[in-house]
Amino acid sequence: MSGEVFFQQFLNALGLGIMYALIAVGFTLFFGVIEVVNFAHGEVFMMGAFVALIVSGILVAAGFTMGSLPLFVAVLVAVLIAGGIIGVLLEKFIVRPMRGAPDIMTLLITLGISIVMREAVMLLVPNGRNPQPFPNLMDLDSIQIGGVLIKPEAILSIVLSAILIGGLAYIIEKTTFGRYIRATAQDREAAMMMGINVKKVFIVTLALGSALGAVAGLMNGLSYGIIKFDMGFAASIKGFAAAVVGGLGNVYGAIAGGLLLGFLEILVVSVIPDGSSYQDIVSFIIVIMCLVFRPAGIFGERAYEKV
Amino acid sequence: MKLLDVQDLTICFGGVIAVNEVSFALQAGETLGVIGPNGSGKTTLFNLLSGIYKPTSGTITLAGKLTQGLRTDEIFHLGLSRTFQNGRLFWNLNVLENIMMGLEEVRNTSIVGSIMGMQKEKDLQKQAVQKASKIMEIFGTLLTSQANKVASDLPYADRRRLEICRAIASNPKVILLDEPSAGMDGIETEILMNDLLKVKKALPELSIIVVEHDMGFIKGLVDKVMVLDYGKCIAYGLFDDVAANEDVIKAYLGQGDEAC
Amino acid sequence: MIKILLTEIIGYILFLFFVYVEDPIAVAGVMAAFIVAVVFLKKKCGELVKDLEKAYADNLGQVGIIAVVLAVTMPFSLMGDAYWLQVLNFSILYAIMALGLNFMTGRAGMICLGYAAFIAIGAYTVGILTLKAGISFWLALPLAGLFASIFGVILGLPALRVKGHYLALVTIAFGLIVQQLLLNLENITGGTNGLINIPSPHFMGIDMGANLDFGFMSLSYQANFYYLCLLILAITTILIYRFSNSLFGLALNAMREDQLAAQCYGMNITRYKLLAFAIGAFFGGISGGLYAAMINFIAPENFGYSMSILVISMIILGGLDSIPGAIIGAFFLTIFPEKFRAFEDYRVMFYGIIIVLCLLFMREGLLPFKHRIFKPSIPKGEN
Known part of the structure; x- marks a missing residue:
């Protein structure tokens, strides 16, 4: 493999990996703090992309220029807010009523709502059954590094994702509310007794995670230029898988897991002949192996069941 | 012959030694009380006996058979049955x-x-x-x-x-009772005590190991007592002897004003 | 006996009404009226409903026999209508699948979101064996179940070490892997194009792909499969019923409730988990095999994730671990949307909404699981 191709593939992997990481962070937060696996998270990702599509359409009609910085920032903010709102709604109407129900029920209800969300987008967006072209929200000149032509969207996605993940890490590690989140994750009852408003923590957690997931959808649109109503399913699986690989509940593990999964997939595609048709199989087999042999994640210690 | 023979049983979780070189033996029909404060390794000891955890070192011999490498259900078939601290019905x-x-x-x-x-x-x-x-x-x-x-x-x-x-x-040879009185008030505990005595009377051959952190509760029930503290057995013997033991009073009963 | 007969006939007539009335609004109206009536009855005449429930519970044999007799006359009542017979065939196939999945997920507590994989394996087994190897369908069908069972055990192996959410992920991945393999192994499976012209089975010289001629009346060929599927559904129901009411079924229930405690009480969890997967998968394979022979055409896209979800929504609607629930759920979710073909686009959404609403407001399902009542044989000290 020549150096240029290698570099190109490296960037592809980084872009894919960081997108998985953005989704995985949500899964891991929800599990760590609220103890649910939210299978609707992939649909939040998908809806993020569609919100970006629609909002950019409206803004252009309102006089913004396509490809300008103000437009991009406005769309980004809109996606973050929309993601947050979806998260709050999910908490209120899906997750909260199911508190205390068996795990299997909570899991199934998030599956159910994910179907509803996916179908709703398909039916409500005009011509929603077909892939939608995603506008080029940010006009950037192609960058050349060492003779390699690089898609600027890729760099933009990577940088933006890194900033967002950094922001989340800051919130969790440094702010008071972040401390509440960590406390609730560690011991819900103790947190409650210490006067932390656990309900609020849950809402904020779902809002934060969902906002990041929605932005991941925006990134996906930017990088590939095309979005479709059913792209949330694969995102759910990959994001959850990445979170599991990193150890559910561990935010930094989720980031590492996402990157690892991205690199592995690109590796499979580029090394194995006809690899793209086996891309998913390989990543799923890795996930199953990981679940079976390292259920606490690649960094986790062996867990002992509480008796 | 001893029904249950435990030698130098030890288990480490990461760096923590939860049960540290515990040894004891049990005859058929005998009742042993295991007491100790929270986190002293009582439940871990039970989990080792019933095969949920694998010991880091040491051996358990049940009815003449080493339980090393046996699954939980196989150990059950050797005649060891148990209850759980938090129900698990x-x-x-x-x-x-x-x-x-x-x-x-x-x-x-x-x-x-x-x-x-x-x-x-x-x-x-x-x-x-x-x-x-x-x-x-x-x-x-x-x-x-x-x-x-x-x-x-x-x-x-x-x-x-x-x-x-x-x-x-299942007509077991040994049963392990993990804090049967947890969450009960005085009257309920007394009724439970009577229940256990009923069981003992109905099944005279049955050996019982009962975990408690209240020494008073097991007084009339047990033949022998073992006191655990930080995973170590600090006293083992007849109830009255143990109750009079200096170490025990210091490590455990000595904190008299702390309600158990 | 009279009560059972009467209620089942009412159900039968309602179904015919549902089929024959074309106007979807009228149908919706009658359905709504029926639901209101049932709710009203349950509130006002609770005794009557209880009586009925008891009559059903006490005379399961009669209930089954009357239902089968009524079901046998169905193709005649439908005048051999090909479309509705096909719909019924599908609902029966889904009922078999729902029973299998219900055994795995409802009874043994092993959540499976890749059940379509077992159906696919059964369908491809029959397809490949009858089409390419020329083996008789009647031999291929049990083999379909068997192969599906083998794959069930293969899926069960990782399930030995994971549970809950993790198992859900593993089973989804398993379903996708099987589908991908079907797509990629073109030499055997025909890839995206699938397998076409799967031969129809012959039964005692009768080609099941030809019309069923009684002399006085000729029924479309779907009637052949209707009777075959009905027979297999009856057998499946009896088998699952016996499994569930045996001590083996009890042990699976206990495993669902608490794996660790079950292990501490002498259950070899490995064995029980693998058996649950094998048995559940077996029925998926059988229904897949029937599907292949009936439709004569199979492709990987027929056995995707959405099929797994559909079967799951059937058992949730009917009530987890409830045998009549699984059957009713399958019939309802297959037949009901047929009347609203104008809203075909909303079909999948409808399944999603059903799952959400059931879990929010009716967690036990339409026909909740009824506990076995063992009669202690020494009724001392009852008072």
Whole structure:
């Protein structure tokens, strides 16, 4: 493999990996703090992309220029807010009523709502059954590094994702509310007794995670230029898988897991002949192996069941 | 011959030594009390005995067999049964079914036989129901009157009784009772005490190990006592001897004003 | 006996009404009226409903026999209508699948979101064996079940070490892997194009792909499969019923409730988990095999994730671990949307909404699981 191709593939992997990481962070937060696996998270990702599509359409009609910085920032903010709102709604109407129900029920209800969300987008967006072209929200000149032509969207996605993940890490590690989140994750009852408003923590957690997931959808649109109503399913699986690989509940593990999964997939595609048709199989087999042999994640210690 | 022989049992979780070189032996029909403050390794010791955790070192010999490498269910078949600190009944099964789960019959059914509706399987099932009903009678009508109630609908004290019934259903040689009085008030504890004495009387050959952190509770029940502190056995012997032991008083009973 | 007969006939007539009335609004109206009536009855005449429930529970044999007799006359009542017979065939196939999945997920507590994989394996087994190897359908069908069971055990192996959410992920991945393999192994499976012209089975010289001629009346060929599927559904129901009511079924229930406690009470969890997967998968394979022979054409896209979800929504609607629930759920979710073909686009959404609403407001399902009542043979101290 020549150096240029290698570099190109490296960037592809980084872009894919960081997108998985953005989704995985949500899964891991929800599990760590609220103890649910939210299978609707992939649909939040998908809806993020569609919100970006629609909002950019409206803004252009309102006089913004396509490809300008103000437009991009406005769309980004809109996606973050929309993601947050979806998260709050999910908490209120899906997750909260199911508190205390068996795990299997909570899991199934998030599956159910994910179907509803996916179908709703398909039916409500005009011509929603077909892939939608995603506008080029940010006009950037192609960058050349060492003779390699690089898609600027890729760099933009990577940088933006890194900033967002950094922001989340800051919130969790440094702010008071972040401390509440960590406390609730560690011991819900103790947190409650210490006067932390656990309900609020849950809402904020779902809002934060969902906002990041929605932005991941925006990134996906930017990088590939095309979005479709059913792209949330694969995102759910990959994001959850990445979170599991990193150890559910561990935010930094989720980031590492996402990157690892991205690199592995690109590796499979580029090394194995006809690899793209086996891309998913390989990543799923890795996930199953990981679940079976390292259920606490690649960094986790062996867990002992509480008796 | 000793029924249960434990030698230098040790387990480490990461860097923490939860049970540290504990040794003791149990004869048939004997009752041993294990006491110690929270986190002293009592429940871990039970989990080691029943095979849920694998010891880092040391051996357990049950009825002449080393339990090393055996699965939990195989250890059960050697004659060791237990209860759990936080219940762990089969909450959505009814009382009778819970007890039946402790019986050999459940595991002896042939699957082919049961789908063919063979007489042998029907007899086996009938036999299981009969046995389970009989076991319930240890507690008089308390459980028999609620035989078809789902376990999660039972009052707290009856859950404890049901657990004991389930544990003795298989005719075990040893049962491990993990804090049977947890969450009970004085009167309930006294009733439970009577229940346990009933069990002892009905099954004189049964050996019992009971974990408690209240020494008073087990006074009339046990033959011997072992005191654990930070995973180490600091005293082992007859109740009165242990109660008078300096170390025990210092490490455990000495904190007199702290309610147990 | 009279009560059972009467209620089942009412159900039968309602179904015919549902089929024959074309106007979807009228149908919706009658359905709504029926639901209101049932709710009203349950509130006002609780005794009557209880009586009925008891009558059903006490005379399961009669209930089954009457239902089968009524079902046998169905193709005649439908005048051999090909479309509705096909719909019924599908609902029966889904009922078999729902029973299998219900055994795995409802009874043994092993959540499976890749059940379509077993159906696919059964369908491809029959397809490949009858089309390419020329083996008789009647031999291929049990083999379909067997192969599906083998794959069930393969899926069961990772399930030995994971549970809950993790198992859900593993089973989804398993379903996708099987589908991908079907797509990629073109030499055997025909890839995206699938397998076409799968031969119809012959039964005692009758080609099941030809019309069923009684002399006085000729029924479309779907009637052949209707009777075959009905027979297999009856057998499946009896088998699952026996499994569930045996001590083996009890042990699976206990495993669902608490794996660790079950282990501490002498259950070899490995064995029970693998058996649950094998048995559940077996029925998926059988229904897949029937599907292949009936439709004569299979492709990987037929056995995707959405099929797994559909079967799951059937058992949730009917009530987890409830045998009649699984059957009713399958019939309802297959037949009901047929009347609203104008809203075909909303079909999948409808399944999603059903799952959400059931879990929010009716967690036990339409026909909740009924506990076995064992009669202690020494009824001492009842008072």
